[in-house]
Amino acid sequence: MIARIGIATAGMILLATSGRSQTVPEAGSRALWDSEFLRQRPAPKTTSAARPEVPRPTATRRESVPQPLGGALVGLTVWQLRRSAMADEPGARVLVHSEKGDQEWTPERVSANTPLAEGQRFRFSLESARAGYLYVIDREEYADGSFGDPHLIFPTAKIRGGRNRVSAGTVVELPSWDDSPPYVWLKRSRPDHVAEVLTILVTPAALEGLRIGPEQLKLSAEEFATWQKNWGADVKSLSAPDQAGKAYTQAEKFAAEGYQDLTEADPTPQTLFLVPAKDGEPLLVNVRLPIRK
Numbered sequence: 232m233i234a235r236i237g238i239a240t241a242g243m244i245l246l247a248t249s250g251r252s253q254t255v256p257e258a259g260s261r262a263l264w265d266s267e268f269l270r271q272r273p274a275p276k277t278t279s280a281a282r283p284e285v286p287r288p289t290a291t292r293r294e295s296v297p298q299p300l301g302g303a304l305v306g307l308t309v310w311q312l313r314r315s316a317m318a319d320e321p322g323a324r325v326l327v328h329s330e331k332g333d334q335e336w337t338p339e340r341v342s343a344n345t346p347l348a349e350g351q352r353f354r355f356s357l358e359s360a361r362a363g364y365l366y367v368i369d370r371e372e373y374a375d376g377s378f379g380d381p382h383l384i385f386p387t388a389k390i391r392g393g394r395n396r397v398s399a400g401t402v403v404e405l406p407s408w409d410d411s412p413p414y415v416w417l418k419r420s421r422p423d424h425v426a427e428v429l430t431i432l433v434t435p436a437a438l439e440g441l442r443i444g445p446e447q448l449k450l451s452a453e454e455f456a457t458w459q460k461n462w463g464a465d466v467k468s469l470s471a472p473d474q475a476g477k478a479y480t481q482a483e484k485f486a487a488e489g490y491q492d493l494t495e496a497d498p499t500p501q502t503l504f505l506v507p508a509k510d511g512e513p514l515l516v517n518v519r520l521p522i523r524k
Contacts (some may be wrong), residue, residue, distance in 0.1 A: 265499045270305050271360045272397040277493040298402055302507040303361040303514055305431055306500025310338035310479065312352035322481035328410050336414075340501050342475035345524035347427070348474040354457055356487060358500055359433045361514065362398040366370040366438065367405070368430040368450065370521070374423040381430070381455040383441065383448040391489060393443045397433070400492030401486045408488050417522060426521045432458065433505075433514040462515040475503055 315324045315335035325336045338354050347353070359365060371379035386395035389471070392405040397403060405416055417427070442448065477498070486493045506514040 238328070249432045255339055261471060261503070262468065264300065264304060264503045264505065265471075267300055268306065268360050268399075268499050268503060269495045271304075271399050272495050272497075273492055275496040299308065300505055303359075303433075303512055304503045305359040305360070305433065305504045305506060305516055306502065307504070307518060308356045308501040309341045310343050310354040310356070312354065313339050319478050320481045321482045322371040323479040325408075325413055327414075336489075338479040339473050341393045342472060343470040343502055345522045347417050348523045349417050349419060352377045352412075354414055355402045357405075357431060357481070358399070358401065358493070358515065359397050361433060363396075363433040363435050363514070364437045365395045365397045365403055366430075366432040366434070367403075368432065368455065369447075370430070371420060371424055372426040373421075374425050378428065379420070381450040383450055383454065386443050387447065388443060388445045400485070400486070400494060401488040402493060404487035408484075415469050417520075418515060419522065426519050429520065430459075431456075431514075431516045431518065431520045432462070435513065456514065458513075461478050462513045464506075464507050464515065464518050466500060466507075469505075470502045474498065476480065 273504050312325065312334065315337040322336060325338065327334050327336055336352065357367070366383045367384050369384045373379070385403065385405060386393045390405065391403065395403075406413060424488065471475045477478065480498065482491070482493060482497045485491050486497075487509045506516060508514050
């Protein structure tokens with residue numbers, strides 16, 4: 232199990248529900264997905280000279296944006312924490328208190344398809360272009376293909392006060408910045424523990440019967456299997472290799488802390504998932520995070 236709340240260091244292999252995955256390699260497709268994702272975010276109120284401009288779609292903004300891609304987009308960015316450098320935005324650094332004294336760390340985007348390393352500091356952020364209620368479930372995967380118990384790692388009362396309503400521009404980042412320390416690390420539970428599998432779920436209405444508390448919640452295996460069966464789909468994924476290695480921005484940090492939403496002028500998630508779900512249907516994505524041998 233990912234220690235305390237999961238995060239990733241070097242990257243991951245992106246899988247669709249029920250093991251059905253489709254990778255879309257065309258750069259033009261990613262540009263189209265980015266354009267659609269950004270169009271659903273709010274427009275920037277002001278333009279900051281320190282923040283790089285992202286081309287904004289020319290289509291007229293509407294309260295309900297059509298889905299020409301044939302589904303809804305969900306974004307995930309995996310961050311590896313490294314020691315801060317002079318070039319990093321001061322407002323985007325993380326101050327970590329430890330027995331060795333205060334240290335500044337900067338989250339850095341990670342490429343997909345890179346196994347996780349034990350002992351490394353990780354964070355990850357999620358954003359849904361479609362409004363709904365976000366849930367994140369973590370399972371361990373073993374060498375024989377079996378899985379551990381599903382645990383709900385978001386929402387919890389420690390993160391955003393348990394509020395899991397999201398919309399385009401709303402960023403949920405794990406763990407909370409209020410946690411001490413504000414990162415997590417990967418730890419094998421046993422020698423044949425080969426991967427973590429995160430299930431990202433966005434539902435149009437809040438799920439009933441979940442007792443949200445300060446800690447992770449163990450879910451019923453039967454109920455979780457029903458979600459996978461009913462809401463699983465052939466999810467497509469696209470990463471942004473040109474964004475890998477880029478440092479956290481102040482806008483991303485402020486959004487993760489809940490002070491503002493991301494806008495069309497801010498970076499898109501490192502990996503986008505296209506879920507073929509109609510309006511009013513839940514979105515479900517499985518993400519496999521392999522552990523480095």
